[in-house]
Amino acid sequence: xxxxxxxxxxxRRVTQQELADALSVTRQTIISLExxxxxxxxxxxxxxxxxxxxxxxxxxIFEGDENIDITALLLNSPIFREK
Amino acid sequence: MEKFKxxxxxxxxxxxxxxxxxxxxxxxxxxxxxxxxxxxxxxxxNSALLCFIVFLVAILGFGLHFITLKNEKELRRxxxxxxxxxxxxxxxxxxxxxxxIIIGALYAGIIYTNTIDNNTVGKLLLQLLVAILIxxxxxxxxxxxxx
Numbered sequence: 001x002x003x004x005x006x007x008x009x010x011x012r013r014v015t016q017q018e019l020a021d022a023l024s025v026t027r028q029t030i031i032s033l034e035x036x037x038x039x040x041x042x043x044x045x046x047x048x049x050x051x052x053x054x055x056x057x058x059x060x061i062f063e064g065d066e067n068i069d070i071t072a073l074l075l076n077s078p079i080f081r082e083k
Numbered sequence: 084m085e086k087f088k089x090x091x092x093x094x095x096x097x098x099x100x101x102x103x104x105x106x107x108x109x110x111x112x113x114x115x116x117x118x119x120x121x122x123x124x125x126x127x128x129n130s131a132l133l134c135f136i137v138f139l140v141a142i143l144g145f146g147l148h149f150i151t152l153k154n155e156k157e158l159r160r161x162x163x164x165x166x167x168x169x170x171x172x173x174x175x176x177x178x179x180x181x182x183x184i185i186i187g188a189l190y191a192g193i194i195y196t197n198t199i200d201n202n203t204v205g206k207l208l209l210q211l212l213v214a215i216l217i218x219x220x221x222x223x224x225x226x227x228x229x230x
Contacts, residue, residue, distance in 0.1 A: 020163075025163065026170065
């Protein structure tokens, strides 16, 4: 799961330590999040989104969703196949 | 944070009690060891030394916890370290992997001792493995009920 934490943090001129303090996590966790090595829990994601004043969807990019082909999924579903 | 502070106060108090018990224990063994338990001088000294080591460790722990409680900045730093979700996940994963390695080593040990080098150690290892697996099953059951 990708995220825009680094981008948003830099645009708001917030240091990693300041963000870590605001979210009650270690600076290392912020580094890992920014590098995409660690996926935040729902609680942490919510806190981070609240801190930046954006929605979770704006801050975190769910890669799994991008790969889903809705049309193919619907056409292969039992309802469509029966018709 | 307040809950964490309360827990730390309880922990500090418990360590303080342990320090008192250990120093009383050291004196108890030194003064009454031979009269009550028929201990030799060497046994008395060893028991008293063990109690004294526990006392030193407890005092050190008590001091560190006390400093943390008195310093708000240090308290917050400790709180973050103890509750950081990434660190907790690392701790859980490493503990689980360590246990799996131990179980794997026990399996290997059991196979070796029961087939190649047949002796009582194999039976002991098997009992240990069964005990670990039962304990793991119980803990897993408790967590399944909780979540």
